[in-house]
Amino acid sequence: MTLQTLDTGLFKLDGGAMFGVVPKSIWQKQNPADERNLCNWALRCLLIEDGKRLMLVDTGTGDKQDAKFFGYYDLPNGKTLTGAVEQAGYSINDVTDVLLTHLHFDHAGGAVRYTDASHTKLEATFPQATYWSHSGQWDWATSPNPRERATYLRENFMPLQENGQLKFIDRESLNLPGIELLYVDGHTEKMTLPTFQLGERNGKPRTVAFCADLIPSVAHIPIPYVMGYDVRPLITMDEKTNFLNRAADEEWLLVFDHDPTVEAATVERTEKGIRVKDKGTLAELL
Template sequence: MKLYPIETGNFKLDGGAMFGVVPKSIWQKTNPADCNNMVDLAMRCLLIEIGKRLILIDTGIGNKQNKKFFSYYYLWGDFSLEKSLAQYGFTCDDITDVFLTHLHFDHCGGAIEWNKSKSGYRPAFKNAIYWSNEDHWNWAVQPNFREKVSFLKENILPIRESGQLKFITIPKDNFLKNSPLGFDIYFVNGHTDKQMLPVITYEEKTIIYAADLLPTTGHIPIPYIAGYDTRPLLTIQEKEQILNLAESQNYFFFFEHDARHELGTVKKTEKGVRLNETFSFLEIFGK
């Protein structure tokens, strides 16, 4: 097995929305805001090479939306999904599996692209199986008013129409051991229904792909929950469980949205579980 961090691009979101009820005077210490109160965020994905399989976890925002849409999110930097794959010698056609933690636009937008004539859409990864789960899929295609702006039909419906969609079975305890993709999965429901968090063992270390349970290192304290979460009290329970597990087992978190930190560990303090150390992939795995 080999792992590769894939930088698909950077964007900005309102700091108040990202931290909910936590005052700006506190959250800006870890996530400083610009003059528009926007904080810098990454859209960092992960590529897993296992034998002949190339599994991409999430796809970033993509490039098919119009200028007005992108203007809301202040895209910045020079990263792209295609350039990041090319850095490791891969193309989109090499991807065999696309694992979508959930179907919000900043996680699945790159899964679908315009066709050549821009008359319709097609999978950006023509040789890949796309993995979701049935509960989250139904949640996304019949969106609630709170999440409707994040579930864009052009990102979602063409996946099923392509015939490349498969669903992962959800166990009763919301933890799937040894999924069809070769890693374990936590199913969490606070941010959105049945978000999937991969748990990957690599070079004798365990990495939890934090997705939107812990968007950045600044979200590690239990009350620091995004205003986007549909069930914030459930997020608190899920964060507490997974943070305590990671602390006790010395697991690493892979941060999808932290613009400065790729990996981190946590420790127990008098104030609860807090950030311990941060690392780049290169520092830990030498790649």
């Protein structure tokens, strides 16, 4: 099994929303904001090759929304998901599986694309792929609460069910050895965090975990650093505690979807709690 990150560019989100109750005087030291209080964030995906399987984790924002919508996030950014896949040495037809950690627009937007210049017809971006979501997240997204309604955009995921490419990962097996799926509910209902075992290192299994929006960046590793977007922030704190304790004990390599500069890191216990041990690109740390 081989893993690599895909860079689909940066977008901007409000710094206060990204750090919740943490004061700007603290978070801006790591994530400086512009004059609108917006910080740069990555749209990072993960590509896994294992034999005849080529799985993509998350799909970025895509390009289906109008200029007004994307204007809030300083999009488009000049990079595309399909371009990132091709740069990695593959075509869209090579992708066999797409795992959507959750269906917020910045994670599922690239799953579907327009087939025509008039923007009237939609199709799956990866025509040969099976798309995977948790049924609880699907139900949450298709009947959204008022807090999340603006980020669950039906054009990003409904065509997948309509064309028969969608399966629910809690009902059917992915059948990919070496993968463990963790489910968390603080950020949104049944967000899926995949972990991948890549042999051993120092006598322990070498595990890579994709953090999704449980820990979107290195700066979010301290337990109280919880996004204002989370629907259940106290549950997020409990989930982060359990996740990071396991990551420290088992020496996991964590991959961050939104950190603008740091792809991956390991963690360790300190007097201040669990903190970063080593950080860099995924390739360097592997």
